[in-house]
Amino acid sequence: MNITVNSIIEELTNRGYIVSEQTCIKNGIEKKGVSVKKSEEDRIAPTLYLEEVVEDAEERNMTLSEVVDSLENLVSREFSFDxxxxxxxxxxxxxxxxxxxxxxxxxxxxxxxxxxxxxxxxxxxxxxxxxxxxxxxxxxxxxxxxxxxxxxxxxxxxxxxxEFTAQPLMNLIAQMMGTDSFGSDGEVAPMYVLSNKSNIKGASAMLDKKGIAELADRIGVHEFVLLPSSIHECILVPKTSEVDMKMFENMVKEVNATTVDPLERLVDRAYLLTA
Known part of the structure; x- marks a missing residue:
């Protein structure tokens, strides 16, 4: 039997859950979902995006019962937050x-x-x-x-x-490879990754004028090109000579189209920034 959104909702309802449709907006993108409650008294309910669940189930050849079992496990988890x-x-x-x-x-x-x-x-x-x-x-x-x-x-x-962080891109790559940093503090790197300590929703570091000014003073460069990488981080390129903004914008557009999840994309733009 083919698994559908409706069949999942029907099975959840048969198991006693309260299912209601929800329209959510994530980073400007409208998504259809459902909230699932164990009882009417629940004040917090997870939102499930069942179209994605169906796609995953088809790829993994799951049965309807297996799919709903996994969702039930998620919904049944205790969330003790006040x-x-x-x-x-x-x-x-x-x-x-x-x-x-x-x-x-x-x-x-x-x-x-x-x-x-x-x-x-x-x-x-x-x-x-x-x-x-x-x-x-x-x-x-x-x-x-x-x-x-x-x-x-x-x-x-x-x-x-x-929670502001600004690290040379090559140092981050080195850390992921388990090696030492490639550059020394105060040395001008080709690119810096701006984010926060958790690397979650950290692109707002682009707004931190104080943090960027401290970086600018440390490396002795006060003009930059800002590349919005995703909602989690952005790239800061020291402007040490004339730059081709169209080239940078094409770079952002290409990365967005091929690498970044649509729900995490910002814009196909590059910006000049002075600290």
Whole structure:
């Protein structure tokens, strides 16, 4: 029997789960999903993207029962996070961060960035039972916590800076290969990877003027070309001579089209930046 989205929903319902359709926007892309609850009292429910589940099941020759067993295992996992924290001023101030994504219509606390086509938004970053998670901040959450959007962006900017990282690209490659760094501190590298300590949603490092200025002072170069690599990191190229911006934009476009997941792409652009 062919596995379909409807057959998965029907089987989950037969097993006593409450399934409802959800339309989510991820980085400007609309996705159809379903939320699955064990009971009406559940305040947190995972969103499942069943079209992707069906594709994976077909590739792995899974039966409907095997597919729903795996989803049931996911849904049944205990998530002991205290949802009331999301409306606590102290909790938000500690865990609020700024992310960047393509400009879109998603209802969030957000604003236009200085980089055309890219918007800034607020999200909560935390761990639960040793696993990282993030939640995009909705206006009502800030209202219930009694905090203004302006205050939250100020706090998030400070939190982001504490986690700012800028490493020569070749040093990162060396680390992945298990060897020593290729360059020394203060030496101008061809490219720097900007991100955060977790390397998750770290492309917002492009907004950290203080962090970039510190890098500029360290290497003695204050003009750069910024390449938005993905929502997780961006590339900073020291501008030591005239540059061909069209060439850089073509480079970003090619990498986006061949390497970066559509849900993690920013824009097919390159930007000049002065620190």
């Amino acid at each position: 949802v009331d924290k999301l409306f606590s001023a102290d909790y938000l101030a500690e865990h609020i961060r700024i992310g960047v994504q393509r400009e879109g219509t998603e209802e969030l606390i957000k604003k236009t960035s200085e980089f055309e086509g890219i918007e800034e938004y607020l999200y909560i970053a935390d761990t639960n039972n040793g696993e990282s998670f993030s939640i995009k901040l909705k206006p009502r959450m800030a209202e219930q916590a009694g905090l203004t959007e302006e205050y939250l962006f100020e706090v998030a900017e400070r939190n982001n800076h504490e």
